[in-house]
Amino acid sequence: MGKSLEEINSTVSFDAEANAFRKFLMYLGPGLLVAVGYMDPGNWITSMAGGAQYGYILLFVILISSLSAMLLQSMCARLGIASGMDLAQVTEHMTNKSLGIFSWVLAELAIMATDIAEVIGSAIALNLLFNIPLVLGVTITVLDVLLLLMIIKLGFRKIEAIVGVLIFTVLVIFMFEVYLSSPETSSLFAGFIPSSEIVTNKGALYIALGIIGATIMPHNLYLHSSIVQSRNYERTDKGKKSAIKYATIDSNIQLSIAFVINCLILVLGAALFFGSHEALGRFFDLYDALSHSHVGGAVGGALMSTLFAIALLASGQNSTITGTLSGQIVMEGFLKIKLKPWLRRVITRIIAVIPVFLCLWLYGSSETKIEDLLIFTQVFLSLALPFSIIPLIMATNNPKIMGETFVNRTWMSILAWVLAIVLSVLNVYLIIETISEFM
Template identity: 65%
Template sequence: MGELPTVKQKQRLLAHANGASLGEVNNTVSLPNQAGFWKKLAAYSGPGVLVAVGYMDPGNWITSIQGGAQFGYTLLSIILISSLIAMLLQSMSAKLGIVTGMDLAQATRQATSKPAAFILWILTELAIMATDIAEVIGGAVALQLLFKIPLLVGVLITTLDVLLLLLLTKVGFRKIEAIVATLIATIFIVFLYEVLLSSPSIGPLLSGFIPSPEIATNNGMLLIALGIVGATVMPHNLYLHSSLVQTRQFKRDEQGKREAIKFATIDSNIQLSIAFIINCLLLVLGAAMFFGTTSDLGRFTDLYNALSDNAIVGAIASPLLSTLFAVALLASGQNSTITGTLSGQIVMEGFIQMKIPTWLRRIITRLLAVIPVVICVVMFGGRENAVEQLLLYTQVFLSVQLPFAIIPLALFTSDKRLMGPFANRSWVKYTAWIIAVILSVLNVFLIYGTFAGIG
């Protein structure tokens, strides 16, 4: 006879059988009893870390640094506005998961027909695949820059990331959160060091947080601004967050839910503030080092080379700066890989209620992202400009899918029949709808601008 299952194993089996979101980790992270504020916050912290990864992935890098290189500090205001929008949307996502016990995909499936849910699943999977493609490209380029590994080989190596995730799930979900936090810290330290070396102008930097009318009138600036917004607010994060908050063992009564919402929101806002700082560092790096010298920074390799070129960045140029940039890029790619595979699991189970073995689902999710990159590398002989052009198109996919995540989220969290006393207050409801409309319109312009070549 085998050993009897532990209490934690029984909880996982029950959650999986009941169709809970991320059943194998749902309601498995214990919380301290009779603890103070900081101890409780530490226990609730983690989901915000995994969510924040999507706001500083390789897809953000080129857009932010190009914005600084071309227009100085002016677009810092766009990063600020985007981050405030992200904080509101992610808090709504966390609240949905805590109050209803459903993630956004499950709630959408319950409110729609099977055919509609299937179409939404396909769209969401495309968005997750697009996100994962950006991480594959970022990781492969970083491996090439650091170790001179051919791009195709680097792409294939990134498929092994999924094996790392499978291993990590065996040692506990908190370990995953800790590793991701460490990688985020690596990215933060690298860019803080590089920005400090670049000695940015503090006055223009601070004034950059004040929105400028020029952003709306300068077509080139407007397109970069739209790109920053499109790369900052990620649709898969709304599905992810509504699921991850359910990993905590909070009491499922009104008081327990209220406390869980409070700490989940604080956790999310802290981590998104860190993501905001990192995105600002990226733009400030572009402005301080490259504004007035070059704006030809369309590829990761361009940035890597520019950081060691005295003719561009002056006396501080060094191979160390370039190497640190590539290390941060690799860390970013690894981080987003973890959250991408988790998001794939959430939407597959939520929209179409398909349950397949965890290891198989994660391998499929990863392979779906790798195949387009491999085809691109083979067709274009590993030319980085072609591969990184694919990264640009992934941002368009994300833009297309965004309204299909924001609008249901606004609907569900404003519904008093579903949310009870936790339904959005009037100001939150109207703000959420204004955001949904504005982001939808802006993303149409972003898609048009990408293909029409505005500016």
């Protein structure tokens, strides 16, 4: 079986003789690309809606989702380093042809759902910043393939650095905005305690599943299992053990940053708007509310809304990079078909903009309908997630794939199976409740 993402495999130097801190710095990077998927526009819309509509109670969902993500991404890193294969290659190896094609289609749909969120987020940001009509904004997002091509030519390490700067920009913006909004501290910390309303309130459950789908994204599992192999570590048990250690540290640090950003987004919505604006929680609503906010005076309101739109644009463009890499990994792993990155990007983006254009055609430039489509993509990701998690668990429990040394520890396996089962049950419950509304 060929190498995963052969053009970047083993291209980043890794000195096995360096001290621990230098090893960490050499491995710092793949976690950044993974973390992007945990703070894309899909996360924003679900976290904002959750905060504005239900206050701080869904902070618990963000916490559990982030801890679950750390577990799953560490398993992905372990899989990629120990087996030398990514999740798509392993799934194709473990299944028959029909099941493999089904898994590929589902993975592609998940990537498409992610791309739709990026398209909508970027188009809305362009509309907020420059008053560009949504139809034109969506069209412009197709051209970001040119931006991606220029970034790829800089080298993989440069890509990681650019992504890191954009993530830091988003983090600083939201820290500043939450500071100005002065959230109620006691209610904020109480939000990390589980509440029965999350399950009993169908609206809250819908948003909670959206947060889960936006936080633990299927394409990230494929992505991480591949890009951890970009480091030129020794392909021996000792070298792999060291690489797994630093890959896990890198991943956990970056996902902790993503956790903070998602909490800040929800807190901003809750602190400024919970209890006073029932329909609030969407990008346009929040931008307008921030513009007219009395926090920091008239200048403060204009600054907050502008920074919000800039962060949204940065988030959408950041996600473009990882979406392209994930699509390439999935296609090569399942179908063993290699396309040039620019061609793959054009195909993926054109397919993704079709439902967005269709929505705009049916409803005009309806802000509500466009944002409803974005929330639906996140719930779809949650529904698709078990089909990525289960092969991951099976593969990392298999000594023939991992080797006896690198199979999951018992507690990791138990937690992962519990997560897969709980998520599946919640998904079935949501589907039944949704269907019952129309009967």
